[in-house]
Amino acid sequence: MSAGLSRAVNVLKEVIDAPIASYFNSCVHCGLCAEACLFYTESGDPKYTPIHKVEPLRRVYEQEYTLLGRLMKMVGLVKPLTDEELGQWQELVYDSCTMCGRCSMVCPVGNDIVYMVRKLREGMAISGHAPDGVVAATKRTVEIGSPMGVKLPAVKAQVGHIQDDTGLEVPMDQEGAEYMVLLSSMEIINFPEYLSAITRIMKQAGKTWTLCSTAFEATNSGIQIGVSDLARVIVSRIVDGAERLKVKTVISPECGRAYTALRWEGPNLIGRPYTFKVQHILEVLDEFRAQGLLKTQGFEEERLTFHDPCQIVRRGGVIEPQRNLMRMVSKNFVEMSDPSKYNWCCGGGGGVSANEDAEEIRLIAFKRKKAQLDEVKPDKMVTACANCRIVLEEGLEHYQMDLPVVGLTEMIAEHLVESEPGSQKE
Ligand code: SF4
Numbered sequence: 001m002s003a004g005l006s007r008a009v010n011v012l013k014e015v016i017d018a019p020i021a022s023y024f025n026s027c028v029h030c031g032l033c034a035e036a037c038l039f040y041t042e043s044g045d046p047k048y049t050p051i052h053k054v055e056p057l058r059r060v061y062e063q064e065y066t067l068l069g070r071l072m073k074m075v076g077l078v079k080p081l082t083d084e085e086l087g088q089w090q091e092l093v094y095d096s097c098t099m100c101g102r103c104s105m106v107c108p109v110g111n112d113i114v115y116m117v118r119k120l121r122e123g124m125a126i127s128g129h130a131p132d133g134v135v136a137a138t139k140r141t142v143e144i145g146s147p148m149g150v151k152l153p154a155v156k157a158q159v160g161h162i163q164d165d166t167g168l169e170v171p172m173d174q175e176g177a178e179y180m181v182l183l184s185s186m187e188i189i190n191f192p193e194y195l196s197a198i199t200r201i202m203k204q205a206g207k208t209w210t211l212c213s214t215a216f217e218a219t220n221s222g223i224q225i226g227v228s229d230l231a232r233v234i235v236s237r238i239v240d241g242a243e244r245l246k247v248k249t250v251i252s253p254e255c256g257r258a259y260t261a262l263r264w265e266g267p268n269l270i271g272r273p274y275t276f277k278v279q280h281i282l283e284v285l286d287e288f289r290a291q292g293l294l295k296t297q298g299f300e301e302e303r304l305t306f307h308d309p310c311q312i313v314r315r316g317g318v319i320e321p322q323r324n325l326m327r328m329v330s331k332n333f334v335e336m337s338d339p340s341k342y343n344w345c346c347g348g349g350g351g352v353s354a355n356e357d358a359e360e361i362r363l364i365a366f367k368r369k370k371a372q373l374d375e376v377k378p379d380k381m382v383t384a385c386a387n388c389r390i391v392l393e394e395g396l397e398h399y400q401m402d403l404p405v406v407g408l409t410e411m412i413a414e415h416l417v418e419s420e421p422g423s424q425k426e
């Protein structure tokens with residue numbers, strides 16, 4: 001650590017790299033990112049402007065890596081960042097950023113503000129400024145295997161219930177299966193209907209599949225807290241499980257962050273390509289639909305809308321499968337304004353919902369979703385992320401909106417034409 005510099009300056013110096021430098025040099029201060037961020041649009045407070053959220057990073061970059069900044073620091077025209085100031089930034093870096101990527105999408109010079117937030121979070125986590133709730137969730141994921149502390153016996157208990165209810169096998173550690181199914185803790189605890197739906201869909205499609213006893217959890221808290229080393233540990237657990245079982249495809253569940261962490265960031269984190277494919281469950285279902293393996297009957301008659309999870313759509317590139325699936329079982333599907341990749345976040349991604357300090361601003365930000373829903377007036381909202389689902393339910397309750405929220409996989413399963421015993425294809 002350099003003598004005379006605060007811990008804050010030292011850790012941020014370490015995380016600044018070439019992309020960060022080029023982003024600060026490219027910013028034309030147009031303010032477009034502000035209008036893209038629901039924390040700014042709904043609060044009206046300029047401190048929530050995305051590029052402002054990474055201000056400590058900019059100060060350290062200028063003062064440590066530019067000639068003018070160094071000179072200004074030398075003559076006392078600018079003050080070096082202190083550890084206390086960095087700590088005060090927690091509200092802007094963790095509480096009011098879901099890493100939804102809407103700001104990065106609209107920036108005219110291509111600044112990836114999500115990347116900058118990630119880097120700033122990394123520095124803050126290393127210097128002890130990450131929120132307690134996010135730290136605890138990450139610790140549980142690394143030590144126990146799940147951010148909510150879910151252990152294998154809880155999964156096995158759910159498996160037992162589903163087998164009893166459906167009369168179908170839920171395979172565990174089946175070597176050579178085509179698909180390995182991951183779950184999020186939220187699904188295990190709050191939405192067991194997801195695994196039940198998968199069990200029935202796989203049966204109808206005639207596919208071999210398995211859960212993995214050493215890697216059932218998909219959520220990557222390492223990404224949320226911003227520490228790549230922890231994210232790597234969590235991804236590696238899934239890679240080891242998938243390779244041990246020699247599966248062809250790993251299915252990421254109805255969880256947005258799990259998908260981008262595993263599909264797009266995982267190979268870079270572990271430094272090599274996977275030996276298997278990664279697909280989001282929506283992609284798998286849409287493939288089954290296109291191949292005639294997903295047979296449904298009847299339609300939802302109510303007016304339905306779909307909340308696009310940011311990490312699946314904007315950051316993940318899965319845009320059409322959910323729409324194909326919605327139209328498969330709904331006669332009255334209406335898009336909200338700003339659909340698909342332009343959609344507005346639920347307000348609780350990126351670790352925000354695990355962070356108690358963020359509750360007030362999260363509910364303020366939810367006014368954006370409320371406005372979208374007030375426009376289309378649906379009878380039911382469908383989504384494909386268990387975290388979004390919880391956050392949406394809390395927001396709806398807070399604003400006294402009586403609107404059921406359901407998962408798309410579960411809704412598709414409700415319309416399945418159940419296959420006759422013995423008709424399973426190999
Ligand atoms: S949109 Fe891009 S260029 Fe404009 S202020 Fe934000 S970061 Fe800077």
Ligand code: SF4
Pocket residue numbers: 036037038039049050053096097098099100101102103104113114
């Ligand atoms: S990533 Fe989303 S929440 Fe974070 S600053 Fe950008 S627009 Fe706002």
